[in-house]
Amino acid sequence: MTNETAPALEISAATRAMLSSVSTATITTQLMDRGLRSAFLMGPRPLNPSAPRMVGPAFTLRYIPAREDIDVLSVFSDYDHPQRRAVETAPAGSVLVMDCRGRGKAASLGNILATRFMIRGGAGIVTDGAVRDLGGFQSLAMPTFASGVAPTTNLAQHHAVDLDVPIGCGEVAVYPGDVIIGDGDGVVCLPAHLADEVARAAVEQERLEEFVLARIESGMPLRGTYPPDAATRAEYDRSRG
Amino acid sequence: MTNETAPALEISAATRAMLSSVSTATITTQLMDRGLRSAFLMGPRPLNPSAPRMVGPAFTLRYIPAREDIDVLSVFSDYDHPQRRAVETAPAGSVLVMDCRGRGKAASLGNILATRFMIRGGAGIVTDGAVRDLGGFQSLAMPTFASGVAPTTNLAQHHAVDLDVPIGCGEVAVYPGDVIIGDGDGVVCLPAHLADEVARAAVEQERLEEFVLARIESGMPLRGTYPPDAATRAEYDRSRG
């Protein structure tokens, strides 16, 4: 009885490339300019900062609290457990986003499942809960973001219940297909319908800010430079040829 | 793609009657005796303590965080909005349980919808978020429980997305059809498959505890009385005829 149908999990190659070149800071500014102030997922931090920037459409996994008589180790022998299905069915190029209600007493996913997801082409993993086997996550080639670390297996606190439905993660709405972007500042959720437009504007913004930063580094005052007044803007335009 | 099917929303009249006569304290003890330590919903408090005790199967409503471009006042003109559907489709005798991720910056439901739910035969309302128009809720004949009060309409923080799916509420798993019981101590969730058995045992436990309390009030020491030793137990049995 879910009231939304999942948008297609597709980003154009051009948009993906642009979004891979800009920061989450720039994207949030573009979103704020469009009236969206809450794109940043509170909690998840990068586990492997040297991994490439993360960009991909969201594939979601929803957890509810565990119950002692349901969430026992034997359920892991079910290859159709929602966690397994998520890892085996998420499209290549997608980002697995998990709603753990921001709770980190137990992990949300372990290293073996994360590895499988990576090998299937996963673009990244995000949880507002914890991960276990931090060392394993840190050595993955794929970027991952979590709100904490806890060795305990997810069943001690979480029950995986739904795939591919709208969720909250880090108190941000994440609809399947929204573009999830992560860098050193954390993770933002870019609504699918704004992806192309924001990508283009973000690239423009960053070009200008690089120009401005160089000026500031050379000793120029903020006045006239940041934001650029007409004269500075003209110089910028000249510099772009 | 939800992986559970909702159990039937049915409690026998006998079980409902027994559960209406016992306290949530007693029920949690019975659940703990069966290995369930986390039946108590952290957060929700009774808004109208003089209302009758609340008992009924859970009908659930799930919220995710709001997004500024989706959750605008005009969506309320949709009579098929999930909140409206929840209120108009929940079975008579059920308890509407809402998952607000424990957030109370905005309300989860207002007084007009709560009134409609009551008139349709609703047995109670529980939210781990807030309610607005507290005075309105307090004057309802139906018991209601909330974690807080906030005048702001739900759209400012919540987006109703799913009906009748497993949710978390107060960091407890609530499956549709679980029996929700509320009194002055708050709200507990009794798994559907244990309802009959726990109801019977709880009634027994309370009879014994009333006997014990009367003895303690008459000045008996704990030793021999609480818990009752064989002699006290025998007296209790005699007192029961």
Place this chain on the structure above:
Amino acid sequence: MTNETAPALEISAATRAMLSSVSTATITTQLMDRGLRSAFLMGPRPLNPSAPRMVGPAFTLRYIPAREDIDVLSVFSDYDHPQRRAVETAPAGSVLVMDCRGRGKAASLGNILATRFMIRGGAGIVTDGAVRDLGGFQSLAMPTFASGVAPTTNLAQHHAVDLDVPIGCGEVAVYPGDVIIGDGDGVVCLPAHLADEVARAAVEQERLEEFVLARIESGMPLRGTYPPDAATRAEYDRSRG
């Protein structure tokens, strides 16, 4: 070096009357319709619910954390201590709003100062910290709102530093002169420039909602009634003559 000048602390009698007749729930809906989702002060609860509804322009008092060598009992012998000045200089009809950074280990104001403020014509007191002498506050004829109760004098945690400057209270911006409204749901801050317009719209909204609620109570379904469709609206208009 404050960068705002305080707006005049004036509300027309008509606006004050209208705002005294409507709920904070209605006001937040009107503000949300104008793009303001965060008018509700998180924390403060009514201490004396039977007092009249609170309406008045904000007069602010800012606290910073106490320091052991500055904030000692002897400072209370200074009649020009900012707390004293606030109480003695706030205009009649104003609401004293205190920024305690949401901390409630010590009180923000005691009963003697609150009494003096009331006698000088104060319309109410709001703090996102605590009050001491709860019984004293509860017996005041003036409405007061606090986030908690703590017997300890403010100097143990707070240092009063500024009057009549923009502050945060309950994580809401409060500019001197904004209209502060409180009822059983808590406290909202209505920006001064919107007061007249929101007051009128709120009165209209409540009239309509009373009509709707009566219909719901009489057994009408939500569909067609809430929100009213054209037919219901027409009936409402007729009922208004």
Place this chain on the structure above:
Amino acid sequence: MTNETAPALEISAATRAMLSSVSTATITTQLMDRGLRSAFLMGPRPLNPSAPRMVGPAFTLRYIPAREDIDVLSVFSDYDHPQRRAVETAPAGSVLVMDCRGRGKAASLGNILATRFMIRGGAGIVTDGAVRDLGGFQSLAMPTFASGVAPTTNLAQHHAVDLDVPIGCGEVAVYPGDVIIGDGDGVVCLPAHLADEVARAAVEQERLEEFVLARIESGMPLRGTYPPDAATRAEYDRSRG
């Protein structure tokens, strides 16, 4: 291996009488004047405000977190369980203070034990955790204070381990024999060695403040009145005869 020996649990009748007549607000001011800023227990609120003011020496009970294999219902059949021993051995006139680490997912004590403690002459109960069977507590003639309400039995979260040792409660140090005082503002801990001196000074302070409050209520300004200048002080002295 505890490094303190418990002071004798004795308060003189005169001191007890004086402390029963003054507010916790006054006591914290006296303590602050002696360099103690943290006498107030953060968390516990009065459960039965109409009960008499609570005054008595602390008798302590320490809990640590529960462990699933140790803390099972069968331990309650041990009449020498620390909880039972606390209730049966605390001196008449003492206040039972429990250290629950501020956690309230489960109760710290139930109504039957509280009743037994009251009948044995207990002066009050304080916990920084929760109580169960709130209605039972509210109908006791003895004042009780708790940080919350939870129906679940203590074993689900707490393990009673020590009696009569120094504890923390509401993040305040409580040594056995310290005087525990509770009223509508909450609970304060008055170190045993200061009890007599603070009691006398508190009575003096309240007499003066009543005089001051009456003047403020009669319309006098703060200047000259609060605190009283020499003239007001002289009038006060005259009024005392």
Place this chain on the structure above:
Amino acid sequence: MTNETAPALEISAATRAMLSSVSTATITTQLMDRGLRSAFLMGPRPLNPSAPRMVGPAFTLRYIPAREDIDVLSVFSDYDHPQRRAVETAPAGSVLVMDCRGRGKAASLGNILATRFMIRGGAGIVTDGAVRDLGGFQSLAMPTFASGVAPTTNLAQHHAVDLDVPIGCGEVAVYPGDVIIGDGDGVVCLPAHLADEVARAAVEQERLEEFVLARIESGMPLRGTYPPDAATRAEYDRSRG
């Protein structure tokens, strides 16, 4: 009046060796299989991740909140202060576990005491509070875990009161002699009576998981591999010879 006697602080060399070779993640899984879901200490993080894995029996130190008149710098001149005694009496090979009630406004221990403990043969230090002189801790050869960093000396917030008693740390029960294990995921407490059995099972589990992970890395799907079905299990058995 403590109701437990400390178990002997002994782990067999074989068990210590096995526990030194497995992860905390594996240990929590083994504990969950035995009904213990809460072995993980919430809060403490490794300060020197390159130190060897931490394994040793718990030696405990309990703190209560500080009081301004008791906890002054001059107490440090007492060589029998509980902190000093803990550091000088804990057995070689033990892990010093401190209960700071999860509070980190001040440190729980400084670098000089930690150094002395290490030189005496200490196996590690764990606190759910903070440490000061982070650089000093990070350069120790001994593993240490803390919930935070704060330069302020412990007396500003903590009063060391007991040695070698059951405590809570990170909201987990720690009994003297329980085996404390720490790695990059944090710290777990393994009840003493389960140490040998869990050690053996954990080694077995890790062997199997390494085999599984290698298969997943080589591109095998979860189905049949994780958990291993009969065929995979047979191959694993063959690989083990």
Place this chain on the structure above:
Amino acid sequence: MTNETAPALEISAATRAMLSSVSTATITTQLMDRGLRSAFLMGPRPLNPSAPRMVGPAFTLRYIPAREDIDVLSVFSDYDHPQRRAVETAPAGSVLVMDCRGRGKAASLGNILATRFMIRGGAGIVTDGAVRDLGGFQSLAMPTFASGVAPTTNLAQHHAVDLDVPIGCGEVAVYPGDVIIGDGDGVVCLPAHLADEVARAAVEQERLEEFVLARIESGMPLRGTYPPDAATRAEYDRSRG
């Protein structure tokens, strides 16, 4: 209407040199010896630990919560926005300290402004909120401290309102001109009037502690060594010549 005048932002070169050579741990001990237990800013952590130790007088910037109609991107085109003025007017050698009410959903300052402040001679930046563009901050030559990271621009949560006024930061009072010192343990605020005296005493304390630590590392017990008894003290004095 602020009731304090800013002290002059001056530290003598000798004091600055001494404070640059000692740790925040030592400074808090000296402050505690003078009755100040709360000099440590809870929250801010070093972003670039390899930067030099931070020492400088506080220049403050105060934020209140943002309001959606005031805090929009266009305000950044005002070169006289308080944030810009802070960065352009803070004296060389000062530390910019920002009061973000401990909230980190949005950044408090971005990399371009931080760079400008550094180039103008700023000695460091401290916020109890977040920063954006973490990588940029980490590559600055100037030390910076923040409580978190968030890519969102400050306008989404913060409104810069005041310069050079007393503020709270990390729940510590910071008066303009107080000396702000930061190292690996975090940030402390040293009241201006104590700077010279504490600097001298701190240097003395560290000399002694280095001597003590060397002894402990060489295997001496705490008794007699830490703190040094008369004999050890005499040896220390000899070692100093």
